Amino acid sequence: MKTLRFSKLILSSALALLLLSLFTSNFAFATKPITIFTDKPSYNTGEMVYVYGAVEQVIPGERVNITVLNPLGKVWVRTLVTPDVKGNYGAVLGSISEMDLTGTYRVMGLYAGYLAEARFQVRIMPNVTIMSDKSVYLTNETISVSGKVSPYLPDFPVTICLKHLDTIKAVAQVTPLPNGSFRYADIYRVKPEDKGRWTVIANYGNLVESSADFFVGLYVNVEVAPRTLRPGELFNLTGRVPFVVSGPVKVKIIGPSGGLWAEFDAEVSADGSYSVQQLVYPYDEPGVYNVTVSYWGVSNHTTFKIGRLGLNTFKVSDVGTFDAIGNPTSTFIRGQQVQISTSLKNNDVIPHRYIYVVQITDRSARVVFIGWIDSAIEVGQTVRHSIGTVITTRGDYTASIMVWDDLASPTPLAETITLTFKVI
Structure with a gap:
């Protein structure tokens, strides 16, 4: 027993x-056929995850099946990789995004029925953005701000701070919505003495911080002188900003047909002033020109006009010869006054000064009289002029009617009109 x-x-x-x-x-045996590792024990947003390892025995046609599970046990990535002749393998699994979960990730490598496992941590650094509802504020306007956090962490508020240089203007705290967005309205009302570049800062749970700039009291004014120009004259644009930020004032000028006439980068001097000049050429299109100036998000507008300087500037009509009491006639007695009368209309888009000229020649083309009137006319206005003289010699005469811009170096503003009359 x-x-x-x-x-x-x-x-x-x-x-x-x-x-x-x-x-x-x-x-x-189960721990030797396959090994798997990650290049780092933990990763942050934007970092790439690499895995590598080795198999003990290479089996032709067999691949390593790599699966990564997130902290909830759901597949984060799955891929297949073929070992080399020595059994080594490696793969790039992807990059960590801000949408990925924070926590422990399992990496599993399966080869010919054998399993190896590794783990890594994901630590997502939260992100916060902030902006003001406007880029520029003027006196008595209220400042509101908004932004977004990612990922949303329910226990962390956003602290908002308004600063000008080293002076804190306002502080507030707000809890983001579950979608990550937040807004704080009317955090500050601008006072008359407030000016310059300001900064709004958002701090998310003391984990991350971001900022954005805006301007208080910034504007840009602009003036064009003269407002009406003719070919050969100089276009002068001047303006000022209340304080200098950096860079030039952008000047853009659009012509009457919508095309770009000129574009400038006007340097801003230390006192905030700027200016540009441009010569007006005869081929520049007549009409209204639109000027836009902009500086760090603020802009202003004005207009000016370029007029014609050619034969279509004025319309000449109702031309005739008249006696002293205004009766139309083409025959005069020696010693009788001859009146040359004309109607002029300004066809241009700008007012004009002009010279109305009457020249009388005899049959041999000898000038027997020349007279003129220096005057001005508004846009679209029609005026009538008469110039008279007394001719004491019998004969046939020709009167030439001309409209010039000046006497010193005349440019015709209308076609020359001629008419004939007789003195008996």
């Missing part, structure tokens, strides 16, 4: 040793 019990004990011990041997052998 004792011998039988001893035999059973020996048999049980042998069986246990065999099972232990098999378990140990299988465990050792």
Whole structure:
């Protein structure tokens, strides 16, 4: 009986040793056929995740199946990779985005039925953006700000601070909505003495901070002199900003047909003034020109006009010869006054000064009289002029009617009109 019990004990011990041997052998084998590692133990937003490892025995056609599970156990990425002839393998799994979950990720590599596992941590650094509802504020306007956080952390508020240089103008705190957005209305009302570049700062739970700039009391004025120009004259644009930020004032001028006439970068002097000049050429289109000046998000507008300087500037009509009391006639008695009368209309888009000239020549083209009137006319206005003289010599005469811009170096503003009359 004792011998039988001893035999059973020996048999049980042998069986246990065999099972232990098999378990140990299988465990050792399962840890060697494949290994897997990540290049870093933890990752942040924007960083790439690399895995690498080795298989003990390369099996032709067999690939490593790599699966990564996020902290909720859902597949983050899955890919297949073929080991090289030495059994080494590696893969780029992707980059961490701000939408990924914070926590522990499991990396599993499966090869020919054998499994290896690694882990890494993802620590998403939250992000916050902030902006004011306008880029420029004037006196008595209220400043409102808004922004967004990502990811949304329910226990963390956003602290908002308005600063000008080293002076804190306002502080407020707001809790973001579950979608990450936040807004704080009327955080500050601009006072008359407030001017310059300001900064709004958003701090998200003391984890991350961002800022944006805006301007208080910034404007840009503009003036064109003269407002009506003719070819050969100089276009002068001047203006001022209340304080200098940096860079030029952008000047853009659009012509009557909508095309670009000129574009300038006007340098701003230390006192805030700026200016540009441009010569008006004869080929410049007559009409209204639109000027836009802009400086750091603020802008202003004005207009000016360029007029014609050619034969279509004036319309000449109702030309005739008249006696002293205004009766139309083309025959005069020696010593009788001859009146040359004309109607002039300004067809241009700008007012004009002009010279109305009458020249009378005899049959041999000798000038027997020349007279003129220096006057001015508004846009669209019609005026009538008469110039008279007394001719004492019988004969046939020709009167030439001309409209010039000046006498010194005349440019015709209308076609020359001629008519004839007789003195008996």
